[in-house]
Amino acid sequence: MAEPIENFYAVIPAGGIGSRLWPLSRADAPKFLHDLTGSGQTLLRDTWDRLEPLAGRDRIAVVTGRAHRAAVEKELPGIPDKNVILESEPRDSAAAIGLAAAILVRREPDVIIGSFAADHVIRGTRLFDHAVRQAVAVAAAGYICTIGIPPVEPSVGFGYIQKGDELDVEGAPEAAYVARFVEKPNLETAREYFADRSFLWNAGMFISRADVLLGEISENQPHLYAGLMDLADAWDDRDARGPAVDRIWPTITKIAIDYAVAEPAAEKGRLAVIPGHFEWDDVGDFASLAKLNSHGRKNDLAILGENARVLVDASSGIVVSQTHRVISVIGVKDIVIVDTEDALLVTTSEHAQRVKGVVDALKLTGQGDVL
Amino acid sequence: MAEPIENFYAVIPAGGIGSRLWPLSRADAPKFLHDLTGSGQTLLRDTWDRLEPLAGRDRIAVVTGRAHRAAVEKELPGIPDKNVILESEPRDSAAAIGLAAAILVRREPDVIIGSFAADHVIRGTRLFDHAVRQAVAVAAAGYICTIGIPPVEPSVGFGYIQKGDELDVEGAPEAAYVARFVEKPNLETAREYFADRSFLWNAGMFISRADVLLGEISENQPHLYAGLMDLADAWDDRDARGPAVDRIWPTITKIAIDYAVAEPAAEKGRLAVIPGHFEWDDVGDFASLAKLNSHGRKNDLAILGENARVLVDASSGIVVSQTHRVISVIGVKDIVIVDTEDALLVTTSEHAQRVKGVVDALKLTGQGDVL
Structure with missing residues (x-):
């Protein structure tokens, strides 16, 4: 088995109830705590198992709500305490991933983080590894890198990423610039994208140096950046963390990482994409679950x-x-x-x-x- | 309110689980113990309430399984003990109604019994009364009388009764001879019957002098008749009933009253019919329940x-x-x-x-x- 990737830290944002999977998903039993594939374990655990060979068992952080702490620790008995990052309330994905980046960069200035949702289904571990390793190579070269999924049908349920020019990075033969991000299209547009092979599904995976990611947040969302850095300053200090969270977290900007980071970075030529040839699904609703x-x-x-x-x-x-x-x-x-x-x-x-x-x-x- | 009908005794066979209504109907919660109309009470209780003005509260017998005794007595708190006729196991409708007839004729030689299923839905009490009173008049004249329902659609879920010549009985202006009984038809035949206004639905209601009914059983099913009379001899004797039931009931012929009584009586011109203009349904399945x-x-x-x-x-x-x-x-x-x-x-x-x-x-x- 290959060694874990140097400087790499995996981040698993484990938030979101999955309302369209009610009554299976609940406030106290969100989607990531279910086995949706009959694998015998939860999606969160599947995600962990997929990332462990890439990052190492002590280098996977989970960002989740305080209410889910016990459930997460039960699912991931090996997780070091310092890698459970608790939110007092949900503030969307830029806050969750940004907080992890800010905390980790204080611990390791050169760290490369990769964020992977806790509640997606992926099949094809070797292909996943192959994509992540390329993405880390791209990230090491200073880009923010996403992994996009070649569409297998003209889905209207996902956003799309259009590939641009090839990007020449050692160890990432499939790398390309991202030309643009597109929101979930209508069926006609989805069919055009599907026919045009330059479009990939946005699977919400981002791999980047933590400092590069934070720099991007700083440029686009300075208030959010300041809050995250203040939180990170206090985080590893037992006495300071609680008061800092109580004071700062409620003021944190609620924004998706797509808007706070990915779209502006794409416009500035700082966003790259690696195609992920594994099977992927975000299991957004029961139709998807049935399929x-x-x-x-x-x-x-x-x-x-x-x-x-x-x-x-x-x-x-x-x-x-x-x-x-x-x-x-x-x-x-x-x-x-x-x-x-x-x-x-x-x-x-x-x-x-x-x-x-x-x-x-x-x-x-x-x-x-x-x- | 009209007086109860002289010499009349109502009999309610309360058997049959209603398998096509599973999982609502169960061995321990058969169809007649459910409220299937939102009336707020069970079908059994509805049946009782419909018959009480016609027979009087002390003149309604229920034939049911031993397992349902407690439930029946709970539903019908006013029922005299002697009117709860318990079967040790189900032996079909000729046995259930025949046993009631045999017991009641020992108590009252001139009794006229009317049997009405515990689990049918009827709407239109005045029309029901009107039909039953006519049927009792026909029964007093020595006929076995059924009540047939004018079809409201070409149903394949019910048997049919074809009316024959008019029958001239005082107090029963709508009486007619029964020309023949027909089993559940296919759709084509059902459509013919529906177009031909001489066909009625067989609602399984029989009104007859008890001695006339037993005479018919005697002619057609002599073994069944002998068993029922032996049971009736012992029934009202506390010490004799148990041993008689244990000995005789298991040998009782299992046959529907349609075959043991109605069809042969029709052939011999002894069966009459009164049309029942009330709404009727046997709630045979969930399609019927939905409707x-x-x-x-x-x-x-x-x-x-x-x-x-x-x-x-x-x-x-x-x-x-x-x-x-x-x-x-x-x-x-x-x-x-x-x-x-x-x-x-x-x-x-x-x-x-x-x-x-x-x-x-x-x-x-x-x-x-x-x-």
Whole structure:
């Protein structure tokens, strides 16, 4: 097995509930704490296992909410205490990744960080390694590097990254400049992008020297930068951290890293991309979950859940079972059934995006007990 | 309010689990112990309330399984002990109704009995009374009388009764001879019957002098007759009943009253019919239950269950909720969702008849815990 990459630190932002996966994902059981592939372990643990050979077990930091500390430490028993970075409340991805960068750069000025969401599904470890190692080489040369996924269909569920000119960096034969970032397109545009092979899916992976990333934040979001640096100054001091967090964190700008870093960096020719040839999915909704678990068999009913007792008659779609109940499914196509102790969802793949509306309705009607 | 009918005794056979209504109907919670209309009480209690003005509260007998004795007495707190007729195991409808007839005729030689299933839904009490009173008049004249329902659609889910010549009985202006009984037809035949106004649905209601009914059983099923009379001889003797039941009941012929009584009586010109102009349904499956609760609104989702917490978005069909769980239904048409503590069913109206297959599969696979 290859050695861990020199100077490399992996950062796993583990936030976000995954509302479109309700009632599976909850405030107290967010998406990253579920096994969504039948692998037998959580997405967070899968992410850790994928990164450990690249960074080493003592060089993976997790940024998560205070409420999830115990669950994260249970999932990752080997994680050093200093690598659990707790947010008192969510402030979006630039804050989460920026805080990790600021803390780590104080500890190691030359550190290269790579941030990888805790709740994505990736298959193909060798291809993942190959992409990350190239991205780190690009980062070492001073660029911010992202990993983009060659589309396998004209998806409207992801943002796109357009490749520009080739970038000549030793150890990164597939590197290219990023020409532009594009938000989730409509179907017509998605089809154009799919036909034009220069577009990749934005998988939200960023690899960069920590100081370069912070420099970019400093240029684009100086207030955010100042807050993050003040927090980092206090972080490794037991007595100072608490008061600093209480004082600064609530003032931190809420902004996605795409806007705070990636788009402006792309405009300035500082953003590079490596294509990731592994299978990737952000499992954004139950349609995606159904597809992910169908193993290519369109007429089958995928079943997720350790203790699932499902009787199927002429049905397709997905059943997610979190209870011990017998579930009988007869003559329904592309169905989505999610069975939990206190809530049941029945919909179809076609309407999977509307699940978020239910979550909003439950909030509005004071039924937050099941969220 | 009219007086109860002289010499009349109502008999309610309360047997049958209703397998096509699983997982709502169970061995320990059969169909007749459910509220299937949102009336706030069970079908058994509805049946009782419908018959009380016709027979009087002390003149309604219930024939049920030993396992349901407590539930029946809880539902019908006013029922005299002597009117709870317990079967040690189910032996089909001729045995159930025949036993009641044999017991009652020993007590009152001139008794006229009317048997009405415990688990049918009827709306229109005045029309029901009108039909029963006519049927009793026909029965007093020595006929076995049934009540048939004028079809409102070409149903393939019911048997049919063809009316013959008019029958001239005082107090029964709508009486007619029964020309023949027909089993559940195919759709083509059902359409013919529906167009030909002489066909009525067989609703399984029989009104007859008890001695006339027993005479018919005697002619057609002499072994069954002998067993029933032996049982009746011992029934009202505390010491004799138990041993007689243990000895005789297991030998009783299992046969439906349609075959043991109605069809042969029709052939011999001894069977009459009164049309029942009330709304009637045997609630044979979830499609029927959905229709019954849709109140004519085809695009609505009917919801059954006292504590139901259902969020509906662009869906139709029925949700039966027996739990306190939140049920969210998005973008599904003609869906059937039955949510119970230990089992969940998801199907469509179109496939509702296949529910029985699930029950069979559960038996075969040793999962009888949820039946």
